[in-house]
Amino acid sequence: MGVKVRALMKSPWVFHVSAGSCNNCDIEILDCLCPRFDIERFGALLVGSIRHADALLVTGAMNRKSARRVRQLYEQAAKPCLVIAIGACALGQGIFRDSYSMVQPLDEVLPPGAVTVYVPGCPPRPEAMIVGVVKALNQLVPAKQPVEAKKEQADE
Amino acid sequence: MNILEALLVFLVFPGFVFMVIVGMLISWVDRKVTARVQFRVGPPLLQPLYDFLKLMGKETVVPRGASRLAFFGAPLIGLAGAVFVGTMVGVAMFLGKGFGGDVIVAIYMLVLPSLAVIMGGIASKNPLASVGASREMKLIVGYELPFILALAVPVIQSGGRLQLAALLQYQAEHGSFATTLSGLVALVIAILCIQAKMAVVPFDQAEAETEVMGGALIEYSGPALAMYKLTKILMFYAVPMFVVTLLWGGFGDLSAVAIVLGVLKYLVLVVLITLIRNTNPRVRIEHAVAFFWTWVSIPALAAVVLAAVGL
Numbered sequence: 393m394g395v396k397v398r399a400l401m402k403s404p405w406v407f408h409v410s411a412g413s414c415n416n417c418d419i420e421i422l423d424c425l426c427p428r429f430d431i432e433r434f435g436a437l438l439v440g441s442i443r444h445a446d447a448l449l450v451t452g453a454m455n456r457k458s459a460r461r462v463r464q465l466y467e468q469a470a471k472p473c474l475v476i477a478i479g480a481c482a483l484g485q486g487i488f489r490d491s492y493s494m495v496q497p498l499d500e501v502l503p504p505g506a507v508t509v510y511v512p513g514c515p516p517r518p519e520a521m522i523v524g525v526v527k528a529l530n531q532l533v534p535a536k537q538p539v540e541a542k543k544e545q546a547d548e
Numbered sequence: 549m550n551i552l553e554a555l556l557v558f559l560v561f562p563g564f565v566f567m568v569i570v571g572m573l574i575s576w577v578d579r580k581v582t583a584r585v586q587f588r589v590g591p592p593l594l595q596p597l598y599d600f601l602k603l604m605g606k607e608t609v610v611p612r613g614a615s616r617l618a619f620f621g622a623p624l625i626g627l628a629g630a631v632f633v634g635t636m637v638g639v640a641m642f643l644g645k646g647f648g649g650d651v652i653v654a655i656y657m658l659v660l661p662s663l664a665v666i667m668g669g670i671a672s673k674n675p676l677a678s679v680g681a682s683r684e685m686k687l688i689v690g691y692e693l694p695f696i697l698a699l700a701v702p703v704i705q706s707g708g709r710l711q712l713a714a715l716l717q718y719q720a721e722h723g724s725f726a727t728t729l730s731g732l733v734a735l736v737i738a739i740l741c742i743q744a745k746m747a748v749v750p751f752d753q754a755e756a757e758t759e760v761m762g763g764a765l766i767e768y769s770g771p772a773l774a775m776y777k778l779t780k781i782l783m784f785y786a787v788p789m790f791v792v793t794l795l796w797g798g799f800g801d802l803s804a805v806a807i808v809l810g811v812l813k814y815l816v817l818v819v820l821i822t823l824i825r826n827t828n829p830r831v832r833i834e835h836a837v838a839f840f841w842t843w844v845s846i847p848a849l850a851a852v853v854l855a856a857v858g859l
Contacts, residue, residue: 433590
């Protein structure tokens with residue numbers, strides 16, 4: 393594991409993209425920063441500018457207005473940049489699925505493979521989001537995956 | 549001092565490497581204290597190092613239409629200013645050396661990091677960055693006057709000595725300036741000005757994350773942003789140390805007790821800055837300037853007058 397990946401895993405700065413969400417997921421994201429969960433323990437910070445971000449936390453169901461902007465934001469981010477879809481709406485448009493104003497779910501708006509991890513729930517619990525970030529970071533390490541898989545098989 | 553020795557002084561101790569280590573430790577202290585104030589656990593010890601390494605490995609995006617020279621030059625200028633001041637303070641404190649008038653040079657060099665923020669903000673061709681840069685300009689106009697007045701107090705008290713080492717010598721003989729009335733007022737004013745100089749709450753209008761999304765630094769990413777962060781880390785060493793040296797006796801005669809006391813003074817200053825930043829909201833820029841021109845400048849003038857009459 394190179395220094396670059398290691399440092400990225402130790403300091404994932406997150407940027408919060410609210411693409412037409414009902415605000416419930418957004419509030420749960422803020423919970424992660426609060427004393428009970430405190431993701432700064434793992435070096436994560438909420439940043440104000442997309443250029444500083446290492447992980448985009450996308451909430452909401454991508455309506456006609458916001459879909460283009462989410463794509464723009466992804467293009468503006470400095471790579472490597474992870475995308476974590478949070479909540480049922482970001483995963484598959486949730487209860488807004490057949491609405492007139494919805495275009496496509498998040499993973500079809502962004503280039504294929506851009507979305508690293510999906511966190512389901514309406515809204516997902518902060519623990520689930522933290523697990524999501526950890527899984528996304530673990531995907532940065534290609535060699536680690538098979539080892540863990542083997543271990544799990546052995547355990548079974 | 550031959551060339552090898554000079555390089556060692558400038559690059560290792562008390563120059564660049566030493567400053568980076570102390571600065572990173574102290575910015576960890578700052579974040580940890582902040583976390584504890586908010587009943588959180590806070591980041592691990594090496595967090596500033598991880599942040600820096602991560603930023604070095606990221607892609608740098610240059611906005612279309614931005615001036616590349618100014619965009620990449622600005623962070624380096626700011627870094628140079630912070631390194632310069634920190635090294636000068638360290639050389640005066642640990643080696644007792646310096647040159648005539650180095651206090652004035654240090655005051656000039658301390659403006660460079662703020663200037664770099666302005667330059668980078670304007671060069672990045674982003675309206676929010678321009679807003680941040682213009683706020684930084686106004687803030688400089690606000691705090692520079694009381695800061696220089698506060699630093700004039702030790703110069704006047706010591707009868708016109710303009711050398712850091714000479715001022716330290718004077719304090720070793722007569723007790724630190726902070727024990728006199730004018731020196732104490734100057735110290736309080738200097739603490740408020742440090743707050744603005746290092747752009748921390750309540751005077752972080754230029755980099756306000758919730759208002760202007762990072763302000764002047766909004767377009768910076770990767771190594772260029774890392775340089776800004778490093779500048780900030782070095783300023784965490786340089787500015788409080790500069791004030792401790794000038795007004796609070798520095799590390800004195802470098803005996804073990806004096807060094808422990810000096811470290812304690814520095815820590816007290818840093819923790820005080822952190823606590824002020826954690827217990828205050830961000831003020832609006834016009835309020836900040838008005839605050840510095842009235843409630844800070846007037847006591848600063850009074851301190852200068854007190855120093856002139858010998859109190």
